[in-house]
Amino acid sequence: MSRKLANVLITGTPGTGKTSLASLLATQTGFKHVEIGRYVKEHDLHDGWDEDLSCYILNEDKVCDFLEDRMSAGGNIVDHHGCDFFPERWFDHVLVLQTENGILYNRLEQRGYSGRKLRENIECEIMHVIVEEARESYREGIVRVLKSDTVEDQDKNMDVALSLLGGAGEQGAAAGSPKKKQRC
Numbered sequence: 001m002s003r004k005l006a007n008v009l010i011t012g013t014p015g016t017g018k019t020s021l022a023s024l025l026a027t028q029t030g031f032k033h034v035e036i037g038r039y040v041k042e043h044d045l046h047d048g049w050d051e052d053l054s055c056y057i058l059n060e061d062k063v064c065d066f067l068e069d070r071m072s073a074g075g076n077i078v079d080h081h082g083c084d085f086f087p088e089r090w091f092d093h094v095l096v097l098q099t100e101n102g103i104l105y106n107r108l109e110q111r112g113y114s115g116r117k118l119r120e121n122i123e124c125e126i127m128h129v130i131v132e133e134a135r136e137s138y139r140e141g142i143v144r145v146l147k148s149d150t151v152e153d154q155d156k157n158m159d160v161a162l163s164l165l166g167g168a169g170e171q172g173a174a175a176g177s178p179k180k181k182q183r184c
């Protein structure tokens with residue numbers, strides 16, 4: 001199987017700037033912005049609502065089944081705060097955004113996060129949980145960790161992403177590489 005266009009995963013702790021970057025990148029490239037949180041809500045890809053964390057309980061199988069055909073076609077920018085349940089073969093590039101803890105704290109607080117939700121997200125960033133998850137889930141050569149503290153960082157990250165997508169046609173060859181996991 002090969003794709004004419006690449007697929008990109010933009011991941012990182014909530015608040016690190018995934019949606020902002022993915023949205024800009026989609027506008028510039030014409031790729032589809034696949035914001036998993038929004039899809040989960042709009043297409044009922046969940047197992048109900050978590051009252052404690054005020055969020056939907058994502059159903060990984062439903063998400064993967066829903067996206068399979070679209071991902072096979074390529075040209076997607078997937079935006080999600082986790083990355084270990086997607087099939088490895090879906091992605092040609094994985095960008096992990098990281099934000100300095102104090103900056104992230106302010107962003108999440110401004111968004112109305114507090115208590116357990118705020119604390120757990122900051123701990124996630126301090127412990128580099130998503131970076132580790134990405135490195136364990138995807139082959140080394142496609143994972144890039146990018147700083148996302150400032151607007152200047154965002155500009156640089158756009159440049160990185162655009163340069164990666166410049167070779168999108170060839171990247172499709174990676175689509176047939178062996179799967180590391182069979183979660184979906």
Ligand SMILES: Nc1ncnc2c1ncn2[C@@H]1O[C@H](COP(=O)(O)OP(=O)(O)OP(=O)(O)O)[C@@H](O)[C@H]1O
Pocket residue numbers: 012013014015016017018019020021037080081107148149150151152153154
């Ligand atoms: N590089 C950056 N520099 C400064 N502010 C940023 C940067 N990236 C994002 N922001 C701001 O931080 C806030 C969070 O950004 P965004 O919603 O894109 O994060 P996210 O990682 O997609 O969060 P979530 O996972 O909860 O959807 C927004 O107000 C956005 O404008």
